[in-house]
Amino acid sequence: SKHLLGIKDLTKEDIHLIFETADNFKDVINRPIKKVPSLRDITIANVFFENSTRTKLSFELAEKRLSADVINFSSSGSSVKKGETLLDTVNNILAMKVDMIVMRHSSPGAPHFLANHISANIVNAGDGTHEHPTQALLDAYSMRERVGDLEGKNVAIIGDIIHSRVALSNIFALQKLGANVMICGPATLIPKYLSSFGVKIVSDVREALAWCDIANVLRIQLERQQIKYFPSLREYSLYFGVNKQLLDSLNKEIVIMHPGPINRGVELTSDVADSHHSIILDQVENGVAVRMAVLYLLAGTVG
Numbered sequence: 001s002k003h004l005l006g007i008k009d010l011t012k013e014d015i016h017l018i019f020e021t022a023d024n025f026k027d028v029i030n031r032p033i034k035k036v037p038s039l040r041d042i043t044i045a046n047v048f049f050e051n052s053t054r055t056k057l058s059f060e061l062a063e064k065r066l067s068a069d070v071i072n073f074s075s076s077g078s079s080v081k082k083g084e085t086l087l088d089t090v091n092n093i094l095a096m097k098v099d100m101i102v103m104r105h106s107s108p109g110a111p112h113f114l115a116n117h118i119s120a121n122i123v124n125a126g127d128g129t130h131e132h133p134t135q136a137l138l139d140a141y142s143m144r145e146r147v148g149d150l151e152g153k154n155v156a157i158i159g160d161i162i163h164s165r166v167a168l169s170n171i172f173a174l175q176k177l178g179a180n181v182m183i184c185g186p187a188t189l190i191p192k193y194l195s196s197f198g199v200k201i202v203s204d205v206r207e208a209l210a211w212c213d214i215a216n217v218l219r220i221q222l223e224r225q226q227i228k229y230f231p232s233l234r235e236y237s238l239y240f241g242v243n244k245q246l247l248d249s250l251n252k253e254i255v256i257m258h259p260g261p262i263n264r265g266v267e268l269t270s271d272v273a274d275s276h277h278s279i280i281l282d283q284v285e286n287g288v289a290v291r292m293a294v295l296y297l298l299a300g301t302v303g
C-alpha cells in the first residue's frame with residue numbers, strides 16, 4: 001500500500017519487513033554520521049490537528065535523518081481557526097509540491113477520508129480513539145528487542161482502553177505477531193466490542209501483572225472523557241495503578257511500557273516508571289528508527 005493508515009491493514013510479513021528495515025536504521029542513527037540520503041528528493045508535511053510531543057518530534061527527526069525536506073503544520077495558530085476545512089488545508093499544502101502527509105487528527109477515520117480524496121502518501125500519526133500504527137510498531141519493536149520473538153509471549157494492556165488508539169493498534173500488532181493479549185481496566189474504560197477480539201479481559205491488575213511478561217500501561221485520557229467516569233483518579237490509582245509495592249509482591253520480572261505522556265502517580269508511579277523494569281525511553285529511542293523504516297518503505301511508492 002502507499003499509505004500506513006492502521007495496523008489492521010498490515011500482514012505479519014509487512015511488520016517483520018518494517019522491523020528489519022528499522023534494525024538497519026537503528027545502526028545508522030547510532031553512528032557519528034546519522035544521516036542517509038534515501039529521501040533526498042521527497043518532501044514531507046507533518047500535519048498535526050492534535051497536540052503531540054513524541055510523535056511529532058520523532059517523525060520530524062526520522063525525516064531529517066533520511067534527508068527529506070520537512071514542513072510542519074499545527075492547527076493551532078493556522079487558518080483552521082478561520083474555518084478552513086481539513087481537505088482544503090491539506091490540498092493547499094500539497095499544492096506546494098509535497099509528496100507525503102504525516103497526520104494526527106482527533107477524528108477517527110480522518111486519514112482514511114483523506115486517502116479517498118488526495119493522491120499523496122498518508123501516514124496516520126494517531127486518529128482520535130482509533131489507531132496509532134507507528135506507536136504499535138515501535139512498541140512491538142521495543143518488546144522484541146527486550147524479550148525476543150513475541151510468539152507465545154503474554155502482554156497485558158492496562159488502563160483507559162476505551163479512549164486509546166494505542167490499545168487498538170497494539171492488539172492488532174501483537175496478535176499478528178503471535179503474542180497473547182490481556183486487557184485490564186475498569187469496566188467503564190473497556191469497550192464492549194473488545195470481547196470479540198480474542199483478548200482476555202480482566203479487572204484485577206494483580207491478575208494481569210501475575211500473568212504477563214510485559215505490561216503496556218496506558219494513560220488515563222482526561223481530555224477525551226465527556227462525562228464523569230468511575231473511577232476518579234484517586235480511585236484509579238488505588239485499584240488499577242501499577243506501583244513498586246505491587247510489582248515487588250509478585251516476585252517476578254515484568255517489562256513495563258508506557259506510550260507517554262505519563263500521569264505520574266495515577267496509572268504508574270515514578271518508582272516503576274524510572275526503574276530497571278521500564279523501557280519507556282527505549283520506546284522513544286526506537287520510535288525514530290521505526291518511523292524511518294515506515295517512511296523509507298512508503299517512499300518507494302511516491303509518484
Ligand code: CP
Nearest residue numbers: 052053054055259260
Ligand atoms: N505516544 C505519543 O503518541 O505521544 P505524543 O502524543 O506526545 O505524540
